[in-house]
Amino acid sequence: MQDIQHIIDRLVGDGSEGLTFERVRGDIECARNKPLLIETDVMPISMTGYIIALQDVDLICTRRGMTVLRTQFVILHELGHMLLGHISRLTKEAPTCTYDEFIKHRNLKYAVHRSYTNMYTSPPERAAETLATALFEKILRDDNEHKHILPALFVELL
Numbered sequence: 001m002q003d004i005q006h007i008i009d010r011l012v013g014d015g016s017e018g019l020t021f022e023r024v025r026g027d028i029e030c031a032r033n034k035p036l037l038i039e040t041d042v043m044p045i046s047m048t049g050y051i052i053a054l055q056d057v058d059l060i061c062t063r064r065g066m067t068v069l070r071t072q073f074v075i076l077h078e079l080g081h082m083l084l085g086h087i088s089r090l091t092k093e094a095p096t097c098t099y100d101e102f103i104k105h106r107n108l109k110y111a112v113h114r115s116y117t118n119m120y121t122s123p124p125e126r127a128a129e130t131l132a133t134a135l136f137e138k139i140l141r142d143d144n145e146h147k148h149i150l151p152a153l154f155v156e157l158l
């Protein structure tokens, strides 16, 4: 597991370019060598989002109907799990399904999800939450016009 401060320092670099969502996403796509998709999905009210490593993509889903700000924070939480090395590139216990196979049944057995019950009790959840908080503060400072915050997702939410 990587140290939170080390991850932030690496992403911020020398600070000459502001930190944006796209920069964090690009860093992860590069490290894991597959595209990272961000979508919304219907899920129970107690759950805010999940992340799952698929064969051809990594997929983050947030609960449909949350506010833009909350959605952004949940995305950062899930990105945090990846940055912290919590998500194997492929499922270890079973053959990893492709995106097309996954969306047919959305079996969340191998997904990591954020819910109100596990958020404060499990150390990986706390680490992802802490990293997300630090990244979000930095992104909101650097990107105050919100020009770079996932325009495609905005269209879906608004």
Ligand SMILES: [Zn+2]
Pocket (backbone or CB within 6 Å): 077, 078, 081, 112, 113, 114, 124, 125, 128
């Ligand atoms: Zn989590």
